[in-house]
Amino acid sequence: LRILGIETSCDETAASVVLREKDGSGRILGDVVLSQLEEHSAYGGVVPEIAARAHVEALDTLIEEALLRAGVKLEDIDAIAATSGPGLIGGLIVGLMTGKAIARATGKPLYAVNHLEGHALTARLTDGLTFPYLMLLVSGGHTQLILVKGVGDYERWGTTIDDALGEAFDKTAKLLGLPYPGGPAVERMARTGDPKRFDFPRPLVGDARLDFSFSGLKTAVRQAAQSLEPVTEQDIADICASFQRAISRTLRDRVGRGLKRFKAEFATVSEPALVVAGGVAANQELRATLQELCDQNGFRFVAPPLQLCTDNAAMIAWAGAERLAAGLAADGLDVAPRSRWPLDNHAQALIGSGK
Ligand code: ATP
Ligand code: MG
Numbered sequence: 001l002r003i004l005g006i007e008t009s010c011d012e013t014a015a016s017v018v019l020r021e022k023d024g025s026g027r028i029l030g031d032v033v034l035s036q037l038e039e040h041s042a043y044g045g046v047v048p049e050i051a052a053r054a055h056v057e058a059l060d061t062l063i064e065e066a067l068l069r070a071g072v073k074l075e076d077i078d079a080i081a082a083t084s085g086p087g088l089i090g091g092l093i094v095g096l097m098t099g100k101a102i103a104r105a106t107g108k109p110l111y112a113v114n115h116l117e118g119h120a121l122t123a124r125l126t127d128g129l130t131f132p133y134l135m136l137l138v139s140g141g142h143t144q145l146i147l148v149k150g151v152g153d154y155e156r157w158g159t160t161i162d163d164a165l166g167e168a169f170d171k172t173a174k175l176l177g178l179p180y181p182g183g184p185a186v187e188r189m190a191r192t193g194d195p196k197r198f199d200f201p202r203p204l205v206g207d208a209r210l211d212f213s214f215s216g217l218k219t220a221v222r223q224a225a226q227s228l229e230p231v232t233e234q235d236i237a238d239i240c241a242s243f244q245r246a247i248s249r250t251l252r253d254r255v256g257r258g259l260k261r262f263k264a265e266f267a268t269v270s271e272p273a274l275v276v277a278g279g280v281a282a283n284q285e286l287r288a289t290l291q292e293l294c295d296q297n298g299f300r301f302v303a304p305p306l307q308l309c310t311d312n313a314a315m316i317a318w319a320g321a322e323r324l325a326a327g328l329a330a331d332g333l334d335v336a337p338r339s340r341w342p343l344d345n346h347a348q349a350l351i352g353s354g355k
């Protein structure tokens with residue numbers, strides 16, 4: 001199966017052609033991502049209107065480029081997969097309408113893919129994982145611990161009750177005067193800082209649920225910075241290092257609890273696995289923490305290559321391929337984009353029943 005994928009839910013315009021073999025293995029044939037980082041950096045965050053316009057300008061060319069790199073024509077494609085939520089509605093409309101137009105013109109089926117499902121299934125493309133496994137998604141817009149049971153079969157075990165983890169990095173960077181996006185800047189500063197200097201809160205540590213919270217941490221950083229006025233380079237480095245340490249400790253507790261629950265519910269799974277996805281997965285301290293946690297708990301730790309952890313269209317194409325291969329129905333051309341679209345079964349059932 002050859003699937004064309006389109007991703008426009010946030011600030012990356014992306015197109016990709018992915019091949020799925022009958023045995024379930026897959027290969028990326030052509031993959032292009034255009035980041036809008038420069039368009040948004042002056043504003044310190046993603047501006048929805050600018051994002052939507054940038055998708056319009058770039059998407060057609062990117063699709064042609066992905067097909068070219070894959071060495072295939074539209075006729076050779078078996079289906080089109082376009083992200084239809086969750087995300088910024090303007091961008092979703094651009095991507096989904098383009099997908100619909102191609103589906104209409106070629107007569108090929110269209111899969112309206114949940115962006116989170118793309119992240120959730122990537123590890124099957126890159127590492128051939130089998131169900132079930134756990135996924136920690138940590139990006140600018142999401143912080144979720146998801147049980148991946150099968151194609152279209154997910155349970156959300158935990159989510160953030162306030163800021164997403166990437167958002168916490170971005171806001172912390174901003175209030176420390178570091179450039180956008182904040183994650184890489186904070187990580188760079190933390191390298192020369194003292195992680196023990198500030199005893200920042202570790203929200204929800206010990207809590208029986210599997211949720212996350214990061215807004216209190218951000219507030220503590222603000223208070224620390226204000227109490228030091230004027231702050232030196234070393235102060236900032238120390239704050240960044242202490243901030244990252246608090247996050248590592250929090251994740252160790254939260255995710256550790258998730259691993260134990262997985263082992264309790266799936267005692268017969270011989271090689272349990274934890275997958276990390278999202279832009280924050282670039283963080284080395286976070287990776288080391290998760291690796292250690294997995295080692296201690298007998299889990300395989302899977303971190304796909306970074307360009308497949310951040311937003312891309314290969315994961316969307318792959319999710320479409322998985323849905324098609326699993327015999328799930330394609331979507332009608334009347335399918336609508338959804339800015340909010342939780343992945344888990346329970347939430348989907350509620351939407352389906354109109355509640
Ligand atoms: P979405 O949440 O819709 O999937 P997004 O564009 O917000 O999309 P990504 O592109 O996956 O998310 O990731 C961007 C986020 O990752 C930003 O918040 C950024 O600060 C964070 N990030 C990137 N590199 C690092 C790093 N080294 N350490 C910590 N955070 C990082
Ligand atoms: Mg992004």
Ligand code: FE
Pocket residue numbers: 115119139278310311
């Ligand atoms: Fe994403």
